[in-house]
Amino acid sequence: MVISTEHLTYTYSAGTPFEKVAVRDVSLTIGGGEMVGVIGHTGSGKSTLIQHLNGLLKPTSGRVLLDGKDIWAAGPDIRQVRFHVGLVFQYPEYQLFEETVYKDIAFGPKNMGLDDKEIDKRVHEAAEFAGFPTDLLDKSPFELSGGQKRRAAIAGVIAMEPDILILDEPAAGLDPRGRNKILQQIREYHAFTGNTVLLVSHSMEDVANFADKILVMNNAEVFAYDTVERVFARSEELKKIRLSVPQVTNVFHRLAADGLPVPENVYTVPYAKKKLLRLLGKGGRSDA
Amino acid sequence: MLKDITIGQYFPGHSVVHRMDPRMKLILTIFYIVILFVVSNPFGFIPSVLFLAGAYMVAKIPVKMIARSIKPILPIILFTSILNLFFINGDSVIFTLGPLHMTWQGVYTAFRMALRLVLLIAGTSLMTYTTSPISLTDAIEQLLGPLKLVHFPVHELAMMMSIALRFIPTLVEETDKIMSAQKARGADMESGGLIHRAKALVPILIPLFLSACRRAEDLALAMECRCYRGGEGRTRMKQLHYSQLDFMGLLITVILLAVVIVLNLIPMPFLNWLM
Incomplete structure (x- = not known):
């Protein structure tokens, strides 16, 4: 499913002294099956933007299109859009409310009006995708650890089987191992289902590791929306808006500046390791 | 959206009204409410309305904010007005509909009550629009200070x-x-x-x-x-001080009261048919 925006603008508290443009004239298209990283400072408009994509916010002006159709033109049932575009909020564990994890994950599918058999299937599949241990499904969500709660909440959105999954900082506040596990799980979900995934993150490393394309938001506007290579190639501009490139990219830029024959398009640690080993191996041979 | 709810919504600004001491604003608001109940003749409402309109203008609060604060109590105003219209006994009857009489006295009372309610809300809203909730509680704490003597946990x-x-x-x-x-x-x-x-x-x-x-x-x-142990021996970062501004405000309000009382006392025989 292709989702796109046309000149999307959103203004908070219009007409009061607190008026603020949160998103200004954003036009972009996210193709089916893409994995897009969304980056920007706090207040850059990324959270506001993603809430437009599933119709939680109505644009002040401009349109949001799902497969070319304006989501607000369809009529009153905006809920259908929300079943196609799943949104996992920041700290989603605070939305858990049911007696058991199972019931909580089933909340979304139930709202879709599915039958019990289908719901049961989806709950189990979603729990697996989110890495939630299925033997804990009958526990109360409030007895779980922080990481497990997070997974349960993410499963609650995946269970609706949305064509487009948006996650707002899914790894925020978790320890490094929990972070990696959750991000790994999301990558597997993407690879397995082939659905579009939008991942909002503060961490350049995470985005470089997981995304095909990067959307950089700055001051309510799109600063860049392109492939990982092309966005990080603009590292000087990124620094100007106080965003960085991954640390390992910085290291390689410095090495290149010192005259070493290393490529500048290095964004992930495994790739960096490979390049460095080759360089060292080469160096060793020429010394011999 | 939920965010649009106003609960004593503060409207930031730097006007004379904003800069007044919150204690004085609180006192003057109570004073104004008293004045509204002292008014007993239609001409007394004129200076009361002018006073409030002037205060709103000085504070630079948009008129639509008044409408916004009155909206929630509109049903109450309508209800009391309708009751007053039909159930006030008087002799200058306009028309009779079964057991219901509409009299000029009723019309006048309904109008007076409605206006009083509107002014009451608009007046108290002005205080909350121009005073941040935190300075308001500061003011309440200080004004209630004397109650500490009777061990009230102020x-x-x-x-x-x-x-x-x-x-x-x-x-x-x-x-x-x-x-x-x-x-x-x-x-x-x-x-x-x-x-x-x-x-x-x-x-x-x-x-x-x-x-x-x-x-x-x-x-x-x-x-x-941070070792909070209640109010005992606690000093405050923001000390409240009365300034000339506050005494000006007090003076103007006292003059308003005087004008209203004088207007009450002037005999107005041409209004007798309303009373």
Whole structure:
């Protein structure tokens, strides 16, 4: 499913002294099956933007299109859009409310009006995708650890089987191992289902590791929306808006500046390791 | 959106009214309410309206804010007006409809009550529009100070009020967030009957209560870490001082009271048919 925006603008508290443009004239298209990283400072408009994509916010002006159709033109049932575009909020564990994890994950599918058999299937599949241990499904969500709660909440959105999954900082506040596990799980979900995934993150490393394309938001506007290579190639501009490139990219830029024959398009640690080993191996041979 | 709810909404600014001491604003507001009840003849309302209109103009609060504060009590105003219209006994009857009489006295009373209510709300709203909730609780704490002598927990009360006020926007924001999260999972809160709607609140209320408890616990811990022990011997960072501005305000209000009383005393025989 292709989702796109046309000149999307959103203004908070219009007409009061607190008026603020949160998103200004954003036009972009996210193709089916893409994995897009969304980056920007706090207040850059990324959270506001993603809430437009599933119709939680109505644009002040401009349109949001799902497969070319304006989501607000369809009529009153905006809920259908929300079943196609799943949104996992920041700290989603605070939305858990049911007696058991199972019931909580089933909340979304139930709202879709599915039958019990289908719901049961989806709950189990979603729990697996989110890495939630299925033997804990009958526990109360409030007895779980922080990481497990997070997974349960993410499963609650995946269970609706949305064509487009948006996650707002899914790894925020978790320890490094929990972070990696959750991000790994999301990558597997993407690879397995082939659905579009939008991942909002503060961490350049995470985005470089997981995304095909990067959307950089700055001051309510799109600063860049392109492939990982092309966005990080603009590292000087990124620094100007106080965003960085991954640390390992910085290291390689410095090495290149010192005259070493290393490529500048290095964004992930495994790739960096490979390049460095080759360089060292080469160096060793020429010394011999 | 929930965010549009105004609960004593503060409208930031730097006008003369904004800069007045919150204690004086509180006193003057009470004073103004008293004046509204002292007024007993239609001409007394003219200076009262002018006074408030002037204050709103000086404070640079848009007129539409007045309308916004009156909107919630509109049903009450209409209700009392209608009751007054038909149930005030008098001799200058306009028309009779079965057991109902509409008299000029009734029309006048209805008008007077409605105007009084509107001015009451507009007057008190002006105070909350121009005074931040925190300085308002400061003012209440200081004005109630004498009650400490009879062991009334003034400081604790003020602290509770400040905390409650401080957390209203936070909880509203939190409610908004939880509502969005549940809507994203297809929760349907806009349609259905009463029972359906009440049920639809459960996914919002449970997370909200949990988060309120969590916040209360965090706050209690943070206060204890900073050795909070109640009001005993506590000094304040922002001292309140009366300035010339405040005495000007007081003077103007006293003059208003005097004018209203004088207008009450002037005999107006041509109005007798209304009274």
